[in-house]
Amino acid sequence: MTFLFKNYSRRPIHLVSGKGTIVQDDKGKQYLDFISGIAVVSLGHAHPAIVETIKNQSEKLWHVSNLFESPEQEKLAETLTKNTRFAHAFFCNSGAEANEAAIKLARKHTGKHVIITFEQSFHGRTFGAMAATGQEKIKQGFGPMLESFRTVPFNDPAALEAAIDDDVAAIMLEVIQGEGGVHEVTAEFTDAIAGICKSKGILCIVDEVQTGIGRTGTRYAYEQTSLVPDIMTLAKGLGGGFPIGAMLGTAELFDAFTPGSHGTTFGGNPLAISVAQTVVDYIFDGSFLKEVQHKSDYLIGKLESALPKQFDVRGKGLLLGIDCKEDVTSFISKAEVVGLLVVQAGPTVIRLLPPLTVTEEEIDQAVDLLSSVLLIPSLN
Structure with missing residues (x-):
């Protein structure tokens, strides 16, 4: 018997402690964590530094309502928007909430209701974010979806152009579709999106829930595109493991969110904001980002040298996928046995998401562990 709903396929491991890239279960076995909470435990x-921040802030103030001013939110918003075209931030608790806010802001600002999203995308599991997601398995069993989303093929400029009409408020995309199989947007497609948005007055929403905050080697993944x-x-x-989400918008959108138009009880609480500020102060340092890029090159090089050509390695930074051309469920279970935690991205792709602080020795x-799992079956 369980007192929990069975909406997760839980693995039979109870993790109880961790330090850096190493986690330990209740039986004392250690694992290399190349999931990091699904791109969450960034440091x-x-x-x-995060432990110290939580200790210090927990002795001051955990929560106050957003009815009161928050200089700490102002500082974090300034850090996140610095040297970008964004001017304002809204803080919440998760990626799905951030995407809900983005959808509402786009519709309210434009007065239009259609948002174009893409096949194999993932934007969350709340009702609006689920409707935006381009994967039918996420939507099964929940009845009719919200009608204001049009899903078109990813990296297909002609299909995108055909979907545009006067009702379109925004185009919403991930730079790398993490959940959908580690599919990277092409330069041709980003050029097409940028051109359509400019010529038609359509907003561009970039979902950086998984790719943002240094994961691809720059502050934000879109910075490597057009x-x-x-x-x-x-x-x-x-949040480096502490729940927090954010939506950033340009100055032109400021007047759309008037008092009472959107809100959150817990979003931007002092504890979450203090942790996030510590995280971005570390990660947005230029030398840290260069290290992420170096580790990415090192990991990709190691994988390509160790694995035969049929294994397709793709992605950017420390968000990488290995397409094994077959179901990877057994590979992931075998990796756990030898002490490596990885996660799927679609049925045939193993996703690697180590902490950004991973060392070359850990790589x-x-x-070595992944090679032993992937190559032994191929010899049988």
């Missing part, structure tokens, strides 16, 4: 487990976003959403790595160990 590794129990990072000393995209010109009007709205961006963040969560996961922003070497992980590749």
Whole structure:
């Protein structure tokens, strides 16, 4: 018997502690964590600076209502928008909430109701975010979806152009579709999106819930593309393990969110804001981001050297996928047995999401373990 709903396929491991990239279960077995809470534990487990921040803030103030001024929110908003085209931030608790806010802001600002999203996308499991998601398995059993989303093929400029009409408020996309199989947007497609948005007066929403906060080697993944976003959403790595989400928007959108038009009870509470500020102060340092890029090159090189050509390695930064061309469920279970935690991205793709603080030695160990799991079956 369980007192929990069975909406998760839980793995038979009870993790009880962690430090950096290493976690330990209740039986004392250690694992290399190349999931990091699904791109959440950006600075590794129990990072000393985050631990100290939580201790200090917990002795001051945990929660106050958003009815009161928050200089701390102002500071974090300034950090996140610095040297971008964004001017304002809204803080919430998760990526799905950030995407709900983005959807509402786009519709309210434009007065239009249609938002174009893409096949294999993932934007969350609340009702609006679920409707925006381009995967039928996420929607099964919940009845009719909200009608204001049009889902078109990813990286198909002609299909996108055909979906545009006067009712379109925004185009919403991920730079890398993490949940959908680690599919990266092409330069041709970002050029097409940027051109359509500019010529038609359509807003561009970039969902950086998984790709943002240094995960791809820059502050935000869109910075490596020609995209010109009007709205961006963040969560996961922003709190380094503590729940927080954010939506950023340009100055032109400021007047759309008037008092009472949107809100949250817990979003932007002092504890979450203090942790997020610590995280971004670390990650947005230029030398730290260069290290992420270096580790990415190192990990990709190791994988490509260790694995045969039929394994397709793709992605950016420390958001990588290995397409094994077959179901990877057994591979992931076998990886756990040898002490490596990884996660799927679609049925045939193993996703690697180590903490951004992972070391080269840990990368070497992980590749060796993964190779032993992937190559032995191929010899049978």
